[in-house]
Amino acid sequence: MKPIHALSMRADLHIHTTASDGCWSPRQLIDELTRREIGLFAVTDHDSVDNVVDTAVLAQKAGLHFLTGVEISATHKGGSFHILGYGIDPACEALRRLLIHNQTLMEEADHESIRKLIADGLPVDFAEYHAYRHDPARGGWKSLNFLIDKGLCSDVKDFFARWFTPERGISFPEFPSLQAVGDAITAAGGVPVLAHPGSEFHGCSLEETLQEFAGGVIEGVECYHPGHDAATTRQALAWCLQHNLIVTGGSDCHGDFVSGRQLGFPAIEGRQLLLGRLWDRVDTCL
Template identity: 60%
Template structure:
């Protein structure tokens, strides 16, 4: 694998809120000419083992991964774990706990919206048959199918928001997620620090995580402009941290996030010891 190999280290599957199965993910990666990729589902490692096997069969470089939700200073952040054993005990505990928290808030949000007079029913929601292949999550598609929103944008703008008393749950502190990733043999990376999804600007986010035991930063991401990417890389250089990047592609669920965008080459990243965790690559794979 040389410095010109195309890389995408942030891809979601049907194991969280993406639309692609492991087989569809591998096929899309190969068709895009990407030689090294990672599956990083939200609070789930359910697609890792199968994707790893299919990637090896296709001669593609693969990094096992996960994206863990954490709470710090009242804000929601994401920590990526690369090179993980998906069956790590502490990792499994934190992923199961986060999944339970999100399921709880999913149900609570429907109860609150029903109580506010929206033409929905909690009993109907419980019986609603959600197809994970659509991407996203159950409450989103229930409300879409009821005609109350059209997608993620107005879901958060009009329905799932603090004005209605609906907020994301309090997840564990980053230290717990980082410890679980390391116990599973992985490397913790701060995801997309410049994303306005978190709330704080990049400088505040970097300051918040300066005291945490992260080992790298996702400097390259679709939501980062050139200045943000440059600042993140400078921060990694200053602290001698790893540099990663990816599209945050969700298959067809978030059309703006396209596989392989931003276009990254291996030579732009600093993977350090993560290179030892690569599996499946052959010279014919990209």
């Protein structure tokens, strides 16, 4: 049953923690949500559900409404896409196998990117990189923070602008297909939702991105996102209404790691989200 009082609550259904590249622990996230009076939320870490159960327990104690989630990397026609899985059972074996596969791909890509940069003249030693220990509380990932600590990179934007580029022969690995990702989310009892369709991350226009997903794989679209302007949000909402799809939204907050993404912004209330059957999974997914 839809939690009626949640309709008037502030909502944020796209948040990252230390389980992926965010810098807040579940406890820190709950404290921030409470401070900012956000009553309905989801943790959607990249290819990880490691903090979902701990967050759910803390959310219940704090009186917050929680929806289990994950953000999974997929490859389609050579491009990278992110699919949000909501209402998932984090213990589902099929889902966990896919997430471990993606984590392994990214770890290998991390290592290979440093090897390529060294071959290209970067003044670092691979053995030093290999021994480097990434601190999750900083946000980000190993190669990024290693380069920052070596004084070769200023932040995540600089990393993708200068080092992790196709011109240097460095790109994201080939992740599972959209169908494989959608199947894993469905197997976990969840609902697949296309993340930030208007983002430059996909490398194509909003219209092209939505067209690729017409009639298959996803059951919803993240219409509200800090990377969307008002026109993009309106177009995505209209597309969801036309195709009878779920509407979600969130800040894509990584704690203090990614500047410009603040918890609870864009400002959304539960009534603006067309969650359909996902309302039945709020607070009941574990």
